[in-house]
Amino acid sequence: MVAGGGIGGLCAALVLKNQGFDVSVFEKTETYKPFGGPIQIASNALESLLRIDAGVYKQIMSQATVIGDRKNGLKDGLSSEWFATFDLYSPAKARNQDVSVVIDRPKLQDILLSAIGDCVQTGAEVVGYEPSAANGRVIGILSDGTRHEADMLVGADGIWSKVRAVLDPNPKDPVWSGYTCFAAIANCVPDDIKEVGYKVYLGSRKYFVSVDVGGGRVQWYAFLNVPPKSLSLAPGDQLRWLKETQFNDWSPEVHQLLDSTPIEEVEQRDLYDRIPELRWASGRVCLLGDAAHPMMPNLGQGGGMAIEDALVLGQELRRIGTPEAVPLALTKYNNNRVVRAAAVQGMSRLSSAILFQYNHPTVVDSVWPPRIRNVGPRSLITRACQGFLERVAFPLQFEFLFSFPGKILDPQVFAPATSGDFAAPDAVKKDRAGPSTRGVAERTLAQTSFKDWLATYW
């Protein structure tokens, strides 16, 4: 039984169905209405999808827009000058993975829904669970009082998870991230569209993200340091408010997007996450995706982590012989995933905190006569961090992110290989570098003396 039919719940259902389990998904909403339009599927998540189901992977690739082979990075919000770029291509290619893509969420959902068949019940909210007194199985309880008995319950019901509220003996609320987010799709084709995929325009305590999502559309997000529930803008006023009070003196590139956005497209949401929590499984119940590890969207990895969870969950369940061993498989799934997910949660928070501290960097226009722009302490610090971010922090970050799922596991242990397994035939075909293989960024760093390191990277 799966609570929640978002990306995490649908991927979990897919991996379990492919392994022959009888799966039911209970989704609260009557009809899907995803927040934030298209979603980036990064190389690690793409690779996980390939190992879960090669057919689904192919369909996703045929409907997605590739951005990982273009220039991506951070720009100054006022001047539009590049502040730091990051390379999504090399760490993916070094591992023989496809580069990051963007796909409309409804398209992704349709592909997943048609792959798992008729097992999703909509308008069905899971409000709790209890063990069955008769046989130790788990009983999921729905808001209309209906009870469903199952061998296991996967709580993939998002950040405000009701399954978590029962599983966690000391439940805590998610914490406000410091940001509210406006999101919409602009109908326009910027001049740099062929060369540039993903741009983050930076300002003090705010940033503006744009990404090409194909078909002459650009998805944008505006992140503002505004307390939760403090804005009461009428839907028609949001765009004007953003343009006139938040981004009035910002780059024409930002205004091009705001000006080409239909007023009714704009959505707003206060953003929350959680500090990493270690326990996602208890008996026959486990958490997955945002229910387990909600994170800031800065790295575009929240959905990716849910996909990775589904792969590992299937992997652990595949290794057990009997339904009695389900609790053991869920404990192993929990142990396998918790460190990586916590690291990505932390990195997402950290990158959001770094962006928060940004100030337009110090620029020396002329040494003599001296003409220096932006001379405050935060501008100087921002300038000092520029090289480190581009040459050290970003390369290491993507080496780490794309190191999953890593090497194919020993086919002796996991034979016979089936779809949904690390050792699935599609995965075996390619010779992939594993997590133990150090990437170019790590090797270069390890071989550089401190003196050269300072000269090169700072």
Ligand SMILES: Cc1cc2nc3c(=O)[nH]c(=O)nc-3n(C[C@H](O)[C@H](O)[C@H](O)COP(=O)(O)OP(=O)(O)OC[C@H]3O[C@@H](n4cnc5c(N)ncnc54)[C@H](O)[C@@H]3O)c2cc1C
């Ligand atoms: C602005 C923004 C941009 C993002 N961009 C990216 C990106 O580019 N790439 C990326 O990988 N991630 C991105 N993310 C994160 C990503 O959207 C989430 O991490 C991902 O959707 C998590 O999937 P999930 O299935 O775990 O949870 P959800 O997507 O929240 O799905 C949970 C589902 O469960 C249902 N549900 C809730 N409660 C119950 C209940 N009690 N019973 C039954 N059903 C229930 C909900 O209706 C929903 O359908 C972004 C997030 C934001 C906010």
